[in-house]
Amino acid sequence: MNEYHALVLARALHVFGVVLWIGGVAFVTTVLLPALKRHEPSGRMALFEALEGRFALQAKLTTLLTGLSGFYMLYALDGWSRYLSPQFWWLHLMTLIWLLFSLILFVFEPLFLHRWFHQQAQRDSDGTFRNLQRMHSLLLSLSLLAVLGAVAGSHGLMFGG
Ligand code: HEM
Numbered sequence: 001m002n003e004y005h006a007l008v009l010a011r012a013l014h015v016f017g018v019v020l021w022i023g024g025v026a027f028v029t030t031v032l033l034p035a036l037k038r039h040e041p042s043g044r045m046a047l048f049e050a051l052e053g054r055f056a057l058q059a060k061l062t063t064l065l066t067g068l069s070g071f072y073m074l075y076a077l078d079g080w081s082r083y084l085s086p087q088f089w090w091l092h093l094m095t096l097i098w099l100l101f102s103l104i105l106f107v108f109e110p111l112f113l114h115r116w117f118h119q120q121a122q123r124d125s126d127g128t129f130r131n132l133q134r135m136h137s138l139l140l141s142l143s144l145l146a147v148l149g150a151v152a153g154s155h156g157l158m159f160g161g
Pocket of ligand 1: 011018067073079143147148153
């Protein structure tokens with residue numbers, strides 16, 4: 001396999017990871033959380049953990065795959081200097097989203113987020129789920145913006161400059 005084919009393979013794996021990962025976030029945000037909001041507060045937390053818990057492992061694996069393939073492409077394209085150019089805002093946004101999700105999944109969640117979320121939900125279930133929905137909506141919107149910018153930008157649409 002030559003270098004060009006390795007780049008094409010990395011791109012395919014990158015998009016494969018993004019589809020599973022951001023698709024899952026879209027499902028949680030637009031289907032699961034709104035349905036749980038209508039569920040009575042007592043069983044809500046257990047249901048959320050059972051359902052999103054299954055997605056957490058998938059999210060970890062797809063975050064790793066997306067990050068590895070993304071950094072490999074930057075290496076193969078020798079594209080590190082793109083970080084210095086505002087025209088590649090979508091690369092900055094992709095990297096930021098990846099960093100945020102990686103921190104949440106691999107650091108914050110096991111360290112304190114899980115326990116904190118439990119305590120908050122016991123105190124004020126409706127408010128906690130509302131905030132959870134807001135955070136998910138924000139992350140999903142940024143991710144979709146990154147997808148639009150990345151496909152347009154890497155296929156030749158120039159954003160200024
Ligand atoms: C560490 C994080 C990431 C890095 C280093 C990275 C890097 C890259 C690179 C170098 C490209 C190819 C650009 C080109 O061909 O000119 C690319 C494409 C792309 N990335 Fe990322 N990426 C990362 C995370 C993400 C995330 C989180 C998303 C989704 C929210 C994403 C979605 C895409 C999409 C949709 C493409 C376009 C594929 C195509 O149409 O060819 N990336 N990325």
